[in-house]
Amino acid sequence: MIEKVLQMDIDASRGIVLQRSDFDIIAMVASAIEVAQLNKTKTVEVELFADPGSILIKGDESHLKNVINNLLENAIKYAGPHVKIKVEIIGAKEHVQIHITDNGKGIAAEYHQQIFDMFFRYLRATYMM
DSSP states (O other), X not given: OHHHHHHHHHHHHHOOOOOOEEEEHHHHHHHHHHHHHHTOSXXXXXXXXEESSOOEEEEOXXXXXXXHHHHHHHHHHHSOSEEEEEEEEEEOSSOEEXXXXXXXXXXXXXXXXXXXXXXXXXXXXXXXX
């Protein structure tokens, strides 16, 4: 975690240097799903839908994989005891869409504008009486 924060600080001051290469986005997402399921401590169901079956893109694979890993980790962490995640990858002529949905409670609407702020963290507090 500390390394990620330090890297974000370096990237923010110098600008992010992307290491672009050609890779299959579907294979990368499938690999991230496998890793996410290794660390689970509760029931996790993940469905991957991809159209077509292979999509080659040019991009920074490690940065994109980090984004997917974070989304999957958050879906698992903040859902209840039984997690359902649906990942859809849709390839178009000039772009790729990745949709990740889960059965968690989500983030309250009043915080939606802040979710892309650096270091913003939404904490849903629950107290036992």
